[in-house]
């Protein structure tokens with residue numbers, strides 16, 4: 001079966017893509033609910049996930065006969081393989097053990113985090129948290145997709161570990177929290193799970209708390225862990241793609257706990273900050289980006305910074321494969337291919353990318369979406385457009401309202417509607433969403 005998934009996938013991409021991106025890609029495990037792959041390079045891991053997620057997903061579905069989620073893990077010499085029998089719970093505890101540091105991205109540090117005036121206050125508070133754990137409790141950070149929340153959280157974790165080597169710092173995604181909980185229930189060992197989270201960490205950082213929307217049981221468990229840690233003065237740091245008020249299905253007592261410390265939003269960087277981020281992202285790959293190239297990228301790719309990073313990686317790979325210089329002409333070419341419109345001189349706006357992907361999958365045109373029609377398909381297409389603008393392109397609600405010409409409240413209502421189906425990973429809407437994202441990402445991955 002392992003060979004079949006890999007060989008099916010290989011047939012779905014070009015040889016050049018395979019050689020460029022999949023040379024270290026291996027299948028590690030096929031489980032009931034997920035398939036795990038590994039790669040030996042951190043940036044390729046992100047790249048594959050973002051750009052080839054849909055095609056990987058399709059290959060799995062083709063072989064297993066159903067849609068199963070997948071995960072790509074980073075495997076270096078120090079990381080134990082995913083099918084090793086290591087204790088998963090103790091594996092996420094980080095404390096002065098170099099082996100465990102690999103659970104955090106070593107690049108997600110404060111020194112690699114570029115600060116513009118829009119996020120200066122947030123940056124200062126985050127630094128303060130690493131020097132005075134417990135001062136702002138909880139510290140809750142929220143904001144659009146790909147704006148640097150995970151980076152900031154992991155920077156706090158790493159800085160705190162270096163400031164307080166004796167403190168036990170635990171960084172985890174809420175999905176991992178849920179998986180650990182389920183595992184402990186299966187093993188009839190919930191007490192060990194509770195002790196692990198409630199007693200064995202001094203600082204708990206939880207990423208992507210919105211993943212727990214609709215998961216009442218896990219929320220309840222988290223509520224108790226939160227209270228016990230908070231009551232004993234342990235620092236909690238939480239991040240989310242939305243503010244606590246918007247965490248639907250979360251009990252109001254949990255939402256109000258989230259609001260009782262320091263609540264801050266992460267803002268989309270303006271073009272001048274994006275310029276410095278672009279230079280910094282290239283620097284991380286040991287490449288110096290010329291100013292004019294950084295500027296054209298920063299001016300054209302807004303929102304989700306993972307897209308900016310994707311374009312830079314593509315630029316670097318392109319220049320190394322074709323031995324060409326990184327200059328304005330190559331950058332323009334990459335920008336065009338990045339949006340799937342090689343022959344179109346102008347950069348294609350995210351909303352137009354969505355419209356054309358929706359037309360392919362749902363046969364609903366841009367004109368229909370922009371009309372006032374209340375027909376079921378058209379309403380769904382319109383709501384999907386808004387949702388993808390937010391979740392894939394990292395647009396804020398006000399921007400979405402402006403771009404689609406709809407009311408703020410209509411946008412919020414639409415996001416909620418689609419969010420439910422997609423977050424739960426169920427139903428036709430989720431499949432439609434995957435298809436549209438698949439088209440958008442494979443267009444932007446076309447080299």
Ligand SMILES: Nc1ncnc2c1ncn2[C@@H]1O[C@H](COP(=O)(O)OP(=O)(O)OP(=O)(O)O)[C@@H](O)[C@H]1O
Pocket residue numbers: 108112113114115144145146147148149150151152208241277280281305306309
């Ligand atoms: N201010 C910044 N300076 C430098 N790099 C940044 C900055 N903000 C984000 N990045 C980079 O952009 C990429 C995306 O950031 P990150 O994954 O932290 O976003 P996120 O908000 O957690 O996304 P999601 O909502 O999907 O969880 C990462 O490579 C990160 O290092």
